[in-house]
Amino acid sequence: MLQSNLTQEEHTALILSNPFLEDSQIEEMQELLYQQQDWNVILGMLHVHRTAGIAWKNIKRYAIHLRKDFKATYFLKSLEIMYKGQIETARDNITLNDQLFQALDQKGIEYAIVKGSVIGQWAYGDVGLRLFGDNDLFISQDQLQETGHVLKELGYIQGSWNYETETVTPAKRKDILYLIMNSHQTYTYMKPTPECRFIDCHKIDVQFSVDLMTGNRTDSIVQEMLSRRIQTSVDEHLVWSLKEEDMLIFLCIHFYKEAIYLNEVESMKDLLLYKLLDIYGMFMREDLLNVELFVRRTKAYGFEKMVYFALHYVNEVFPHTIPDLVMDALQPESLAYLSEVLDANDVVHTWNQPIRKRFFHINRSLEIQKHSVHKE
Known part of the structure; x- marks a missing residue:
């Protein structure tokens, strides 16, 4: 059944991107695959939203x-x-992570991997269903x-990364300090x-706050979360991760921050299905969460x-996923x-387009008309 406000191609891309299809959706997907559609557009959507792996598996x-x-x-071949x-790509990253984690363990540094491969395992049960280009390390500021x-x-x-020389161009000290602050x-x-064979360089982003993209200090929360960290298996490799409930909080905050800020919208980082699917998947996996x-x-x-x-965004795209008791609380x-949208x-902008449709409106940032309304 075509979802409201979506074109046929958008609807097909959304169905293919769902790793938890119900029987009726499976039948619908089978029918959609043999209809006359612009498959180039669908392929592009799956690529942008990093859900091609899920589509192939379905x-x-x-x-x-x-x-x-x-x-x-x-x-199909694509x-x-x-x-x-x-x-x-995931396995290259996981192997290289092992070497780093061993060195951190030897120094007694308390850390956890967030997002990335852990979510690939938890939410999807297959690290190949989630594309990730870097690895996020979560530590306390005093161990930075x-x-x-x-x-x-x-x-x-x-x-x-310099693609011409295949080397790392060092960042300026002022830029390094600015980002930390x-x-x-x-x-x-x-x-x-x-x-x-598949990655040119191994990338590590070190996170030391829960409230990202701000100067707000959350040192005590970070330390609490790290004190609860757990070992989990990712593609048969043991890694340190945040506890499931803490990981979900981190994912939700990360999604929120990238969805509301103007520079993220203009960089097309605001509404990508794979970020929403990480949260959706954690709710859909039985016995993963203590809600x-x-x-x-x-x-x-x-x-x-x-x-x-x-x-709220999860429920708009995948209705009835989050229990009412959670939303009400x-x-x-x-x-x-x-x-x-904030600058x-x-x-600087208030969206009028429905959330589900906005995910597929690639040029949505062009609609933003700046105005000076102070956020209270």
């Missing part, structure tokens, strides 16, 4: 036996290649310097990896507004912020 599981009737065979590439020393000893440099994460650490504990912890930390934002007094503290 087709292989539920519709590959019908492929002789499907005219756009290049579409998805298969992307999925296999994502598996190898020592963590930096470990990374440098292993050959990592803070900077950007204003975003609570470090300038990316990079290390060339000529031994790898009551998640709500209590969110309220104890005062993160209701940010977490509610992310969960976290709902803030005003919901106007759900449609606002610093100023509201």
Whole structure:
């Protein structure tokens, strides 16, 4: 059934991107695959939203036996290649992470991996279904310097990748310090990896706050979360991760911050399906979460507004995923912020387009008309 406000191609891309299809949706997906559509557009959407791996897995599981009737065979092959590439990319990263984690463990540094491969395993059960280009390390601020020393000893440099020379261009000291002071994460650490087939360099982003993209200090919360860290298996590799409920809080805040700020919108980082699917997947995996504990912890930390934002977006795209009890417990007094874009503290745009449609409106940032309405 075509979802309201979506074109046929957008609807097909959304169905293919869902790793938790119900029986009726599987039948609908099979029908959609053999309809006349612009498959180039669908392929582009899946690529932008980093859900090509999920689409391939759905087709292989539920519709590959019908492929002789499907005219756009290049579409299937493209998805298969992307999925296999994502598996190898993930495994390269996981292997290189092992070397770093061993060095951090030897120094007694308390850390956890957030997002990325852990979510690929938890939310999807397959690291090939989620594309990630970097690895996020979560530490307390008082171990920032020592963590930096470990990374440098292993050959990592803070900077950007130069594709022409296949080397890391070091960042300026002022830029490194500015990012630490204003975003609570470090300038990316990079290390060339000529031994790898699928990645040019191994990238590490060091996070030392929960309230990202601000100067707000959350040191005590970070330390609490790290004190609860757990070991989990990712593609048969043991890694340190945040506890499931803490990880979900982190994901929700990260989604909120990237969805509301103008520079993120203009960079097309605001509404990507894979970020929403990470949250959706954690709710869909049976027995993964203690939902009551998640709500209590969110309220104890005062993160209701940010977490509610992310969960509201999940329910708009995948209806009835988040229980009403959760939404009611976290709902803030005003919901106007759900449609606002901020530049610093100023509201510069209010979206009128439905959330589900906005995910597929690639040029949505062109609609933004700046105005000076101070956010209270």
